[in-house]
């Protein structure tokens with residue numbers, strides 16, 4: 001995509017930016033689930049047991065891929081994203097099984113259904129430990145989506161489940177670029193939009209306006225921005241917080257960890273937001 005011709009007069013530029021942002025986020029949106037109930041369950045990806053492993057890595061069991069697709073790269077890219085998350089928020093729980101990976105070409109029927117009009121799209125079902133990706137491997141967005149879904153899986157491997165939506169999506173988005181945590185260059189229009197709309201990357205106005213259950217493009221943008229800030233400014237503190245959430249061990253200062261379920265998610269979100277806003281407006 002070419003974003004260089006967006007600016008003419010101001011209103012039109014704003015409208016264009018919204019459209020570009022929207023379409024970029026739709027393409028990169030990752031794990032949004034389609035409305036059809038049939039596709040909300042792991043059975044959507046087929047009877048997992050009927051697909052023996054084609055090839056496996058430490059954390060991934062590749063169960064299905066189209067002819068001619070690079071098996072090795074699929075595993076390497078997924079592992080790399082998981083390494084990034086584990087390097088930040090690990091250690092991993094012991095006894096974690098491999099995630100079953102199903103891959104579809106953009107133009108085969110399952111691929112068309114899964115993409116749902118986007119260039120590439122993926123889903124991750126924590127309960128079934130299954131992820132499915134559809135798209136064209138010649139398009140970098142396909143690999144973004146693969147790494148994004150693998151990062152969702154890695155969070156669970158670290159025992160961090162039932163996250164606030166923005167933290168789950170924000171973390172997955174941070175690690176969708178090859179290698180370590182970074183800002184995906186294909187997310188740049190989003191960063192520009194945030195900086196222009198909210199004035200730099202001060203977070204108070206972003207979080208104030210954030211609706212955790214919203215899954216629209218702006219929600220992804222805010223999730224990414226807030227999580228990036230956690231990573232850059234509060235890397236260790238957030239890791240301690242997340243481990244406390246994962247393992248229910250006390251904080252270093254002796255306070256107890258978070259309870260399971262909805263209350264725990266809300267308490268975790270409150271602590272995380274406090275951490276974020278503590279560093280808000282600082283230049284680092």
Ligand SMILES: [Zn+2]
Nearest residue numbers: 030031169172
């Ligand atoms: Zn996601």
